[in-house]
Amino acid sequence: MTSIDARDVPADETSQERLAGRGLDYRAVAADGDDFLPFYRAVSRGFLDGEPNEEREGSAPRSYAERAARMIGVYERDAAPGAWPVGTVTSWVSRLTLPGPAGAEAPLPDIDMWAISGVTVAATHRRRGIARAMLEGELRSAAAAGLAVAGLTVTESTIYGRYGFGMAVPVERLRVETKRAGxxxxxxxxxxxxxxxxxxxxxxxxxxxxxxxxxxxxxxxxxxxxxxxxxxxxxxxxxxxxxxxxxxxxxxxxxxxxxxxxxxxxxxxxxxxxxxxxxxxxxxxxxxxxxxxxxxxxxxxxxxxxxxxxxxxxxxVADPRAVARTVFDHGWLRILDVARVLTARGYAADADVVVRVRDDLGIADGAWRLGIAGGVAEVTPASGEAGIELGVSELSSVIVGGVPLRALAAAGRVTGEANAIAALDVALRADRAPHLSLWY
Ligand SMILES: CC(C)(COP(=O)(O)OP(=O)(O)OC[C@H]1O[C@@H](n2cnc3c(N)ncnc32)[C@H](O)[C@@H]1OP(=O)(O)O)[C@@H](O)C(=O)NCCC(=O)NCCS
Missing domain, CATH: 3.40.630.30 (Gcn5-related N-acetyltransferase (GNAT))
Incomplete structure (x- = not known):
């Protein structure tokens, strides 16, 4: 169970100041306050839904409260009371399952994760940097609150790589012709x-x-x-x-x-x-x-x-071609604390490598030595030559074992010594294909 209540995590001051400079207020919204309904309606509009009906609106605060969700709205400074926000984001602390050592029986280890949802910007205010301020604000808030990883599911796979998220858990969409399958x-x-x-x-x-x-x-x-x-x-x-x-x-x-x-x-x-x-x-x-x-x-x-x-x-089934399979990115992760996440998961093989991680936001920047033995990693800060260099987005993609490190190296997104990459690739594999069975 998690011990962090996201509602206690204050709005990020850097994003607050940045948006204030553009005449915008960036502030928390309470599930039991007057700002809630305008916030909820703005989220619905942002996701191209109709207006929520009364029943839905009446029950919505309970759902946010159950997750202990933090809501942040961005408002025009001179907006009238009760105005809808022009930007919205929601977050709460969830649990993310990590790979265990090779052959480990369930339950696998899990870790607190800053789950981000409800990211919308009004169509009247798009492409002015509001989403960037909100996302960076989420990541700085989560890191300051002691979270080691953030996650989300996405409408478009083009949005979040720039903030250091990596697509980490692919899933399949299946379509079966039943009369043919057998x-x-x-x-x-x-x-x-x-x-x-x-x-x-x-x-x-x-x-x-x-x-x-x-x-x-x-x-x-x-x-x-x-x-x-x-x-x-x-x-x-x-x-x-x-x-x-x-x-x-x-x-x-x-x-x-x-x-x-x-x-x-x-x-x-x-x-x-x-x-x-x-x-x-x-x-x-x-x-x-x-x-x-x-x-x-x-x-x-x-x-x-x-x-x-x-x-x-x-x-x-007798005819496997009756099952059409489409793989797509579903679970996106963003490492905030490299050493904690690398220590929390288990490994499939031994390895000893130095990894240098680049993070444009400066949250997960640095170099670490991973000494992996018996399925467990000892992770210590390192200096000097690194065997493997990669961005935080790429490290986040491989962290639960759903994306092979070598595929990213083949794409030029991970560089370094071939031996070190091969060793870490094998060590990072998960026993069973990772899976994320819900949207959040
Ligand atoms: C996606 C959305 C939140 C972006 O908001 P925004 O305020 O216009 O975004 P910003 O102006 O802060 O843009 C930040 C960066 O993301 C890029 N970007 C924004 N939306 C993008 C998109 N849909 N696809 C690709 N890039 C996008 C911008 O070009 C900008 O790039 P840069 O800063 O690296 O140069 C907004 O378009 C929206 O509400 N979409 C509908 C709801 C939705 O899909 N939400 C995401 C839920 S997972």
Whole structure:
């Protein structure tokens, strides 16, 4: 559990001064204050959504409070009371799972992470440096509060590299032609049952907390996320279309859940089943949930987002080409304290290397010697020649083992001695493909 409440972390003075010089106020917004609703409406507009309805607005403060989320708004200095902010950002302290030593059983180690969300700038104020001031402010605040890493999920992959974030956890989007796939997987002793949506949300939340320490890259969840997945979030009129099943193992214990919607096409035998969330504690349960979706009567296509890149589905069907797979960047990380993060994770092999890290913001700049033995790293400040040189964005990309160091070296984004890069590449690998199963 985390001991830091993001709401106690003050707004960054450097960003405050920079924006003040442009006639803008940069300040905290309280979930129970008058500024909250304008802030919430501005976030909705920023993400191109409609105006939130009353029910949604009424329940929103609870969700921010549950996460102990800090909200920062940027306002025109001369704006009337109650004016909407022209910039918004939200952050809270979550937990990020890290790789363990080779062969380690779950639970894997985890670490506090500054989760950043709700980054919007009004279309009337775009490209004037407001987002830059907000993002840099988040990173300086988080580092000052003692966080070693920040993370986010993104609308566009072009935005955050400049602040030192690196794409770290790729995921797959799957699209299955069910009539062509043909199930050849196991006929597992797993019992499925439909459940009410409220129970679905609760079960997914509980299962997530149990599975998130099994793979590096995942983070702790929150009630609103599970409610949105199950269609029970207040004010969601389309939520009634969501269906859910839970999966029990042979002993009757709940070990998995699936949330989905089905939509009609012109041909009633070719409906589309969209998986909102699939969580399973065992391979047998995962297979049973896939089978349930693929064999659903009147369904011709199954889609699922945010699946792990090593998902077994192509090996569970007779025609693997019935499963179209698209890999994309999902989890972005930003190291703030190099030594702490490198010490907190486990390693797959021994290595002894000196790494020099460049950080334009100066937060993670420096050189460290990594002495890795028996899956554990001793990390000490170093001087002199470095075997490996890279930016903080590149180090953040490889830190949970979801991106190979050698791929970045091949792209010219990591430089140094080939032997040192090869040794660290192997040491950084994660036992299983890292996975981030939610948006935040
Ligand atoms: C993305 C967004 C927050 C940027 O806000 P902004 O105030 O216009 O950004 P800034 O003026 O501070 O730009 C900072 C830098 O990012 C670049 N940038 C901004 N938006 C970008 C984008 N969408 N793609 C690529 N680069 C972008 C700018 O060119 C600038 O580059 P530089 O400082 O390195 O020269 C804003 O366009 C927005 O609200 N978009 C819709 C909501 C959204 O997608 N939010 C992100 C959620 S993950």
């Amino acid at each position: 199930w050849i997987g196991p006929d597992a002793d797993v019992r499925l049952e439909f459940v009410e949506r409220a129970r679905l949300a609760e079960t997914i939340g509980e299962l997530h907390e149990r599975v998130r320490r099994h793979r590096a890259g995942n983070v702790s969840g929150f009630s609103l996320r599970w409610a949105r997945i199950a269609g029970t979030d207040p004010g969601n009129d389309a939520g009634t279309r969501t269906r859910g099943v839970i999966a029990r193992d042979a002993a009757g214990a709940v070990r998995g859940a699936l949330a989905f919607t089905i939509s009609d096409g012109d041909d009633h035998t070719k409906h589309s089943l969209a998986i909102h969330h699939l969580v399973a504690e065992t391979p047998e349960v995962r297979a049973a949930l896939w089978r349930f979706a693929l064999e659903y009567d009147l369904v011709g296509t199954v889609t699922a987002d945010l699946q792990p890149v090593d998902d077994p589905l192509p090996w569970l």
